[in-house]
Amino acid sequence: MDLSVWAATQPEKAALVGPTGEQMSYAELEATSNRIAHLFLSLGLSRGDHIAIVSENRLDLFPILWAAQRTGLFYTPVNWHLTADEAAYVVDNCGATVLLVSAARADLAAALPPVPHRLSFGGPLLSYDALESLVASLPSTPVDDQTEGSPMLYSSGTTGRPKGVLPAMPEAPFGTGLRFDHLMQDSFGFDSSTVYLSPGPLYHAAPLGWSLGAIRAGGTTVFTDRFDPELVLRLIERHRVTHPQFVPTMFVRMLKLPDDVRGRQDLTSLRLVIHAAAPCPVDVKRSMIAWVGPILMEFYSGSEGNCFFMIDSTSWLAHPGSVGRPVMGGVHVCDEAGQELPPGEIGQLWFDGMPPFEYYADPAKTQAAYDARGWSTLGDLGHVDNDGFLYLSDRRTDLILSGGVNIYPREIEDCLILHPAVADVAAVGLPDDEFGQRVHAVVTPADSVTPGPALEEELLAHLSGRVARFKLPRSFSFEEVPRLPSGKVLRRVLLDRHHRVDESLSQ
The missing domain is CATH 3.40.50.12780 (ANL, N-terminal domain)
Known part of the structure; x- marks a missing residue:
């Protein structure tokens, strides 16, 4: 090494x-x-x-x-x-x-x-x-006492x-x-x-x-300066890539390529397709496994290094939607009072058994990441099943509380993302006088799709029967979903943008 x-x-x-x-x-x-x-x-x-x-x-x-x-x-x-x-x-x-x-x-x-x-x-x-x-004139040999x-x-x-x-x-x-x-x-x-x-x-x-x-x-290591779905497939063939790594939004963009484009490149060099960074919609992952074979390996972790879960395709097909079982550390699902919840119940995820971390020069945030037992959290919500497999729901900060009911944006996003009229989507909670918050869907339409009331009705019809009625978006906007290059939605940008719109409309 x-x-x-x-x-x-x-x-x-x-x-x-x-x-x-x-x-x-x-x-x-x-x-x-x-x-x-x-x-x-x-x-x-x-x-x-x-x-x-x-x-x-x-x-x-x-x-x-x-x-x-x-x-x-x-x-x-x-x-x-x-x-x-x-x-x-x-x-x-x-x-x-x-x-x-x-x-x-x-x-x-x-x-x-x-x-x-x-x-x-x-x-x-x-x-x-x-x-x-x-x-230019310095030695090309190692320094003493490398560490x-x-x-x-x-x-x-x-x-x-x-x-x-x-x-x-x-x-x-x-x-x-x-x-x-x-x-x-x-x-x-x-x-x-x-x-x-x-x-x-x-x-x-x-x-x-x-x-x-x-x-x-x-x-x-082969690396690019941007993600382009066709380029990635060409690079896999050209360099005989064995282990590519993606995030779910990249999967979606590759799956939406025309069949002849997806079938043009030789992908037989692939041994393992690694993905992480965000939960992957079940239908998206099933489609990827059908395309490249049961070689997807998913992991869940964080920069904090306080946990590491992984799951191969065989285990995932038996536990669809899971991010796996811990290979480092242990997991606890707790309610608001810090009491552990039984399998199947959603709560905040806490981890133990890993080296401690701290948020640099921020003791208050460090303290908030630990409980009295020394368990640490990333702020994510989820549950475990009877076999110990972990399922993520959302981040606590992304949760929408409408009429006293918890609504997880991911449920709505996962249902909409593979609709042919949708290029990208994010769901956020906006202030509502009656319910506290209402579900608002931000949709980036696919190329040549006309946004407007007709598309809203089509998307609502698609969601009906797939998610509960109280989870349906009560409003839509058609715009670019702001994401980091890692694939994570910049929800604070969306919330700031739409809070300003709401305020201007109320004046």
């Missing part, structure tokens, strides 16, 4: 294949990451210090990540889709000593707060030193300010690997023959961790 060992045994093998087909060999990744590691030490960084990185998906991002990983640093990839104010908050909050910004992110660079060292890569930036010039570092990631910020998740810094020499690296190899079959495909943004936990983990196993 030591990058230096792989670079010595397979120096010319592609460790990475980038968005335009450019490649970086193991030898190149080893040499460049070592030079950057020497730079970090020369800047006075030591184990446990922080760096922040603002960059799109690009090849020269990876030597920076590996340099931090091999020198015991915390590294925070910043979501460059954030506003300037939000990105500045993350850089400031994580306490970075070094800030590295891609030249392509000049739109954010000037707005970011001052830190002791500001470096650009991939081109010049005003008031930033060029990384490439600083490392494992760790990403310090921030939550997606779908409902408020992003929260920095500070894990326990591993006390291990570089090459030991992180706990998740071992899980990838032991449970997901990653080895030196693996070709992993990531179409997601590298500032998110799964694309980042799995991309690095594939290299730890001696395989090749």
Whole structure:
């Protein structure tokens, strides 16, 4: 699991294949990451210090990540889709000593707060030193006393300010690997023959961790700079991808491709199709299994690292809708008073048996994530069945409370997403004088579909009989559903937008 060992045994093998087909060999990744590691030490960084990185998906991002990983640093990839104010908050909050910004992110660079060292890569930036010039004459051999570092990631910020998740810094020499690296190899079959495909943004936990983990196993990581369903299928054939990773919205877009397009590419190299990040609608997953075979592997976890569930296709077909049983830690389903609920009853999910985490520089949020028993929560709701399989309902913050009844947006979204007139959908709760909240459906119509009252009636007819009457949307809007590149709905954006509309109509 030591990058230096792989670079010595397979120096010319592609460790990475980038968005335009450019490649970086193991030898190149080893040499460049070592030079950057020497730079970090020369800047006075030591184990446990922080760096922040603002960059799109690009090849020269990876030597920076590996340099931090091999020198015991915390590294925070910043979501460059954030506003300037939000990105500045993350850089400031994580306490970075070094800030590295891609030249392509000049739109954010000037707005970011001052830190002791500001470096650009991939081109010049005003008031930033060029990384490439600083490392050109530095050694390409490893620094002394290499030790494992760790990403310090921030939550997606779908409902408020992003929260920095500070894990326990591993006390291990570089090459030991992180706990998740071992899980990838032991449970997901990653080895030196693996070709992993990531179409997601590298500032998110799964694309980042799995991309690095594939290299730890001696395989090749192929990554894109955006998700395009046809491109993904072409890449699977071109690079003989064995382990692609998706989120459910990507499945939907691939399934909606014409049959002749889906059947055009050779997908026989696939060994395992990995998915996570959001619950997958049952009909969507059934359709994917029918297409590619029973090779889907789903997992449920969080940046906090306080749980890990997984389920293969065979188990899922016997327990449709489940995200599996825990392979790390344990789960408890509790009511509002903290009492455990029996199988089948929905409550808040709490986890035990995993290393503790904290929200960086935010003791109040950290305290709120734990109960008196030391169990921690991600704020999700769900239930377990009699066999111990977990089923997710929604996040507590997404729950719609209408007339004293809990309504889970996911039920409505799952029913609508495969309707041929729907390209994307999100359900939110808007204020209602009579019921407290009402269900509002935000629908992105499919191409060539005309939005309006007729489409509303068609969608309501589709929902009738599939969800209870009290769960039917009482209003619709036809617009783009705002999502992060990870696939998560930005519900706070929708709520802010529609609260303003409601207020203007009431004036």
